[in-house]
Amino acid sequence: MPSDEEKGSRFSLGGLRWVLSYQKPHRRIFLPSLLALFVTAGLALAFPWFMKELFGGTVAKLREGVPAATVIAEADRLIFTLLGVLAVQAMIGFFRVQGFIRSGEAALNDLRRDLFRHLLRLPVPFFQEHRSGALSNRVSADLGTVRETLMTTLPQAARQSVTLVGSVVMIFVTSWKLSLAMLASIPFVVLAVAIAGRKVRGHSKAAQDALAESGTVIEESVQAIADVKAFTNEEFEEQRYQSSLDRFYQVTLRGAMARASFLAFVIFVMFGAIAGVTWLGVRMMVEGDLTEKQFSGFILYSVFVGASLGAMPEIVSQMQAMTGATDRLREIMGLKPERDGRGEPISLRGAVSFENVHFRYPSRPDQAVLAGVNFAVTPGQRIALVGPSGAGKSTVFSLLLGYYRPEQGRISFDGCDASSLDLQALREGIAVVPQEVMLFGGTILENIEYGRPGATRDEIVEAAKLANAHEFIETRPEGYETVVGPRGVKLSGGQRQRIAIARAILADPRILLLDEATSALDAESERLVNEALDRLMVGRTSLVIAHRLSTVRNADCILVLHQGRVVEQGTHEELMSAGGTYQVLVQTQLG
Numbered sequence: 001m002p003s004d005e006e007k008g009s010r011f012s013l014g015g016l017r018w019v020l021s022y023q024k025p026h027r028r029i030f031l032p033s034l035l036a037l038f039v040t041a042g043l044a045l046a047f048p049w050f051m052k053e054l055f056g057g058t059v060a061k062l063r064e065g066v067p068a069a070t071v072i073a074e075a076d077r078l079i080f081t082l083l084g085v086l087a088v089q090a091m092i093g094f095f096r097v098q099g100f101i102r103s104g105e106a107a108l109n110d111l112r113r114d115l116f117r118h119l120l121r122l123p124v125p126f127f128q129e130h131r132s133g134a135l136s137n138r139v140s141a142d143l144g145t146v147r148e149t150l151m152t153t154l155p156q157a158a159r160q161s162v163t164l165v166g167s168v169v170m171i172f173v174t175s176w177k178l179s180l181a182m183l184a185s186i187p188f189v190v191l192a193v194a195i196a197g198r199k200v201r202g203h204s205k206a207a208q209d210a211l212a213e214s215g216t217v218i219e220e221s222v223q224a225i226a227d228v229k230a231f232t233n234e235e236f237e238e239q240r241y242q243s244s245l246d247r248f249y250q251v252t253l254r255g256a257m258a259r260a261s262f263l264a265f266v267i268f269v270m271f272g273a274i275a276g277v278t279w280l281g282v283r284m285m286v287e288g289d290l291t292e293k294q295f296s297g298f299i300l301y302s303v304f305v306g307a308s309l310g311a312m313p314e315i316v317s318q319m320q321a322m323t324g325a326t327d328r329l330r331e332i333m334g335l336k337p338e339r340d341g342r343g344e345p346i347s348l349r350g351a352v353s354f355e356n357v358h359f360r361y362p363s364r365p366d367q368a369v370l371a372g373v374n375f376a377v378t379p380g381q382r383i384a385l386v387g388p389s390g391a392g393k394s395t396v397f398s399l400l401l402g403y404y405r406p407e408q409g410r411i412s413f414d415g416c417d418a419s420s421l422d423l424q425a426l427r428e429g430i431a432v433v434p435q436e437v438m439l440f441g442g443t444i445l446e447n448i449e450y451g452r453p454g455a456t457r458d459e460i461v462e463a464a465k466l467a468n469a470h471e472f473i474e475t476r477p478e479g480y481e482t483v484v485g486p487r488g489v490k491l492s493g494g495q496r497q498r499i500a501i502a503r504a505i506l507a508d509p510r511i512l513l514l515d516e517a518t519s520a521l522d523a524e525s526e527r528l529v530n531e532a533l534d535r536l537m538v539g540r541t542s543l544v545i546a547h548r549l550s551t552v553r554n555a556d557c558i559l560v561l562h563q564g565r566v567v568e569q570g571t572h573e574e575l576m577s578a579g580g581t582y583q584v585l586v587q588t589q590l591g
């Protein structure tokens, strides 16, 4: 992804076109709203015209000797017409704002949905490369920028452009001489504002970075507060914070210099230019080149020109920010999803084999995690994987699930090469009971249903019964409707495992991947979990990363992994009598 620094440095039309393409399905609301925007922006230009007629026009008429009653009647007529124009403008404005919000938010929801749908389908290595917190924060921030642009900046840009062009035309119509004088001063002001603005922005970014750095000191100290206290390093941390605050202060002082000069300059040059133009206008009036009405019209339209020019830097910088945001989002959308739908459909029977499988993680190409793994499992067999930490047991599971492809060798299901199979069908035939069960925010019922979305309540309850979960669920006052997960009721480790088992029972897979929990359960809980697992494993091929002696004893075959290779395989008795790595493992690790 492009870095943050690149954000805000340029503007391209590609991103805008991409965002606007999401407006297409909503064009029946969007286009009329856009039209309404131009109409209201145009109508807004009528306001200074009426004001000029009211002020300048009345004064001039009185001077020309028109009777007061006629002038007042004329003023009444003008006011009522103006009120009419304002009412029309307000009404169109009402529908425009509503229309923009309706079409804009609907388009944004489509974009959010597409992005999430695409993210879900990206290959696992993508998520390993990007820290999940950073990725979701980045995507949310970018979507926020796109929203801000679509809902505020774009309408603003359209409106200000109409105002600017319209007002410039009006001041030229009023007095081209005075307009030329005014416009001649604009390039200087704009150039100066642009240069000074860039300097100020540069300083404020440096200040933000310096402040963020001091924030890191707080974060680190708070996170490791126990260590800070144990080493009595409070003063050291205080010093560290103080010096980062000092750095921040120095940076802000430099920024203050730029900001103060900028402001002083703006006050002098901008208001000086206004004063100069007014002086010229007054002279022209005295010399009879300009009427009061024209002069007041000129001033009012000049205010509009100034206001829309003043809004431009903000619009431009927001457009640049949007370019950065859309570039990153489009880059994600451009990444290839893991499944391209070309694989052969399959209905698994449960045979699995690894033939000389070699594998390295893309993020650590120097480490051979699997270095020629061979094994074969027949349908319905129970296989236990054992081995020291880091031997590659979880990696075997990741490869079976198709998260990664082997670098060399072949993984097959029922004799078919895994790389030619349809990933979705393959994963549908496999269920995982992980070591740490993640529950989603929602009810117990929904959490079990996750195994097979659309299952009936009866099927879910039946699965919970087989998983020995029904009883504890029923003891809760809200039963299956108990809310669990991040903000709900906490469940014990054993209970969470039984929920995961119920999920797997509901999924009814041919192949089961089970990562046995290392943390000890109490005897009763372990009995309930084991009983549930036994029921789950009947008639299915199961591969278990085993941490308990009872599991390996019951396995049809034990694979001992060591440094990415299967170094021993056989039953518990066979391997014990062989007296190799397995025997050592049993004595040291398997409890």
Ligand SMILES: Nc1ncnc2c1ncn2[C@@H]1O[C@H](COP(=O)(O)OP(=O)(O)OP(=O)(O)O)[C@@H](O)[C@H]1O
Residues within 6 Å of the ligand: 128, 361, 363, 364, 369, 387, 388, 389, 390, 391, 392, 393, 394, 395, 396
């Ligand atoms: N996503 C990853 N990126 C890079 N290296 C990884 C990744 N996951 C695991 N590894 C490395 O691969 C090796 C095997 O890891 P794996 O998790 O398969 O071992 P394990 O046998 O399951 O260990 P444990 O019993 O401790 O869970 C380890 O050295 C680990 O550091």
